[in-house]
Amino acid sequence: MTLDQKNPRSNYLTTIFWDNDSVKLIDQTKLPEKLEIITCLTYQELAHCIKRLAIRGAPAIGVAAAMGLALCAVKSKATSKSRILEELKSAYHTLLETRPTAVNLKWGLDTIFRELDKYETVEEIKKNVVASAIKLSQEDIAINKKLGKFGSDLIKDGDVVMTHCNAGALATVSYGTALGVIRSVKESGKKISVIATETRPVMQGSRLTAFELVHDEIDVSLIPDTAVGHLMANKMIDKVIVGADRILRTGHVYNKIGTYQVALLSKSHGIPFYVAAPLSTFDLKSSTEEITIEERSVEEVTKIGDKRVAPAGVRIFNPAFDVTPPDLVAGIITEKGIIYPPYEKNVQAIFDGI
Known part of the structure; x- marks a missing residue:
């Protein structure tokens, strides 16, 4: 190389x-x-x-x-x-x-x-x-860009939007999915503020999402993953938009570890939780029992940079993804429009129309 x-x-x-x-x-x-x-x-x-x-x-x-x-x-x-x-x-x-x-x-x-x-x-x-x-x-x-335009219609002027991990230009060829929605909102002239979670252990939120939004001069604040519930309880979040690594026809969403708990907290506080992803992210054949959740290196958890932050000998479990059930998802934003529940019926309808 x-x-x-x-x-x-x-x-x-x-x-x-x-x-x-x-x-x-x-x-x-x-x-x-x-x-x-x-x-x-x-x-x-x-x-x-x-x-x-x-x-x-x-x-x-x-x-x-x-x-x-x-x-x-x-x-x-x-x-x-x-x-x-x-x-x-x-x-x-x-x-x-x-x-x-x-x-x-x-x-x-x-x-x-x-x-x-x-x-x-x-x-x-x-x-x-x-x-x-x-x-x-x-x-x-x-x-x-098509997906971003559909998603931007969901966002009101002045909304504060939370996102988890990185679903921006750096997660795509350019522009992004969840951050593509945010970019489209800015291009439309509406004001928007973003709350980015740090996204432990690899810190995609702090290293990548915050980097992108600062680069694009979009208002962004970075928070620890553990502060999500606090901000929601204090009515500091209007909507949540995340990306996805795989979406089943049932509406189950596989995304970066921690997405499920953000979705649960969103539901508990009455905050709409949206997923932004192209149709290429959908898996119409598999069930939840068939999906392999990738596990990553223990060093991602035991070290920050070169500094060890966990004792030698402790067992580590480091799944890269989790699954968010469809009842927590307000809508799935795609390049063909927004898919709403019931997902099994409406996901199939989108693909039947292609």
């Missing part, structure tokens, strides 16, 4: 992009201290970036996975269709294993693979895999 200091910022942060047969992405592990760009030359390097959270967020890693296949294709020395397909299948499985809970990752891989039978030659495969990956990245931004 190589590293350069190019700043990709224009109006909004751009998380990942294709550049001359390489993939460039913001190294999110360095934020907020440094804004650095990693250049990945192979799909193995990109898989490593996904695994170590240099790039994260369900829509972003869906596009990253597609670009990983594009890297595999352009770097291939194969001279036959059968051989390059074998290499792409190997890359598919390597990339798929990096983050098991986020459904967008498999969606990005499957979107590329569905097209491969159309092409007869190695060169056709290489050209079209790259073109498809780039197209997915462009579509992601357009989808987020």
